[in-house]
Amino acid sequence: MNENKLQQLFTAARRETTPPPAGDFADAVLRAIRLAPAERLPDAFSLFDPLNRWGLRLAFASVAVIVLCASADLVMGAAGQPETDDAAAQVSTQYLMSVEDM
Amino acid sequence: MTEDEELVRRIRAGATDDYAELVRRHQSRVFAILHRYERDWQRVEDLAQETFFKAWRALAQFDGRAPFEHWVSRIAVRTALDHLRKETKHRKHDVALDDLGEDVLDWLHNDADRNELEAHSASEVLHLALRQLPPLDRAVIIQQELEGRNFREIAATLGTSVIAVRVRAVRARAKLRRALENLGAGPKPASRRRGTDPRPEI
Numbered sequence: 110m111n112e113n114k115l116q117q118l119f120t121a122a123r124r125e126t127t128p129p130p131a132g133d134f135a136d137a138v139l140r141a142i143r144l145a146p147a148e149r150l151p152d153a154f155s156l157f158d159p160l161n162r163w164g165l166r167l168a169f170a171s172v173a174v175i176v177l178c179a180s181a182d183l184v185m186g187a188a189g190q191p192e193t194d195d196a197a198a199q200v201s202t203q204y205l206m207s208v209e210d211m
Numbered sequence: 212m213t214e215d216e217e218l219v220r221r222i223r224a225g226a227t228d229d230y231a232e233l234v235r236r237h238q239s240r241v242f243a244i245l246h247r248y249e250r251d252w253q254r255v256e257d258l259a260q261e262t263f264f265k266a267w268r269a270l271a272q273f274d275g276r277a278p279f280e281h282w283v284s285r286i287a288v289r290t291a292l293d294h295l296r297k298e299t300k301h302r303k304h305d306v307a308l309d310d311l312g313e314d315v316l317d318w319l320h321n322d323a324d325r326n327e328l329e330a331h332s333a334s335e336v337l338h339l340a341l342r343q344l345p346p347l348d349r350a351v352i353i354q355q356e357l358e359g360r361n362f363r364e365i366a367a368t369l370g371t372s373v374i375a376v377r378v379r380a381v382r383a384r385a386k387l388r389r390a391l392e393n394l395g396a397g398p399k400p401a402s403r404r405r406g407t408d409p410r411p412e413i
Contacts, residue, residue, distance in 0.1 A: 110388050110392050115384075115387075115388060117327065117328070118333050118337055119356045119357065121327060121329070121330050121333030121334075122330065122357055123330075123357055123359075124330035125330040125334045127239070128252070129242075130239065130242050130256070130259065135232070135238065137260065138234050138263045139228070139230060139234070141260060141264060142267055145264070
């Protein structure tokens with residue numbers, strides 16, 4: 110098929126008119142929207158939405174992690190292992206000594 | 212603020228019924244777009260409903276930077292593309308070549324035929340050939356040749372780069388030409404049948 114004929118086809122197809130939609134189409138759309146389950150006009154996205162949804166769980170999870178770490182530290186200390194504050198003191202001493210050497 | 216933006220503002224504020232007015236304003240444009248991709252009028256109606264339903268759900272994202280008409284047109288094209296992808300997966304069409312009628316087939320068979328095709332027949336021929344192309348190729352040809360969009364607009368609609376659209380347009384055109392040649396190379400029908408006009412009879 111040559112270019113001229115292809116263009117002729119496009120030109121003719123462009124002239125085609127679309128039949129008008131049914132008169133009650135807009136009302137049908139509105140009915141469908143109202144019937145759709147759990148669909149409502151969505152609000153603009155906000156960062157507070159997920160925070161509200163997950164905030165309480167996040168708070169509980171954080172508290173649980175803190176309690177777990179504190180009790181692990183206590184158990185380790187009772188078992189004669191160095192506690193977290195011992196390790197922290199050791200790290201800071203080593204840091205201070207290395208600074209003084211410089 | 213345009214009338215559309217004012218309507219959107221009212222709908223967001225809770226005036227749900229006003230959405231029907233917004234649909235009435237843009238339904239012709241949406242139907243025209245969808246009818247380029249799907250010839251079955253019942254399916255076009257379903258797709259138009261899906262388009263406006265998606266637009267409703269995404270109304271909070273309409274920022275007014277582009278006119279509402281452009282925004283909803285973009286949703287319509289994407290809905291049509293999704294439909295074409297599903298159709299390609301689930302439905303196998305037989306090209307109803309002899310449904311086109313003898314005049315159309317003569318036009319296709321004869322490269323020197325200078326008679327102009329009637330608009331509806333041209334659309335049917337084009338649709339039959341386009342059905343043999345991948346959905347994205349189809350979308351590029353339809354938007355470029357039938358809707359008169361430029362590459363930048365097509366790229367925005369399809370969510371791709373202008374260069375990618377340019378390349379696809381060249382390839383799609385070559386594929387379309389081959390598909391049309393294949394249609395034209397087919398045997399001539401013995402009898403003339405009625406066309407496949409999806410439009411309701413008046």
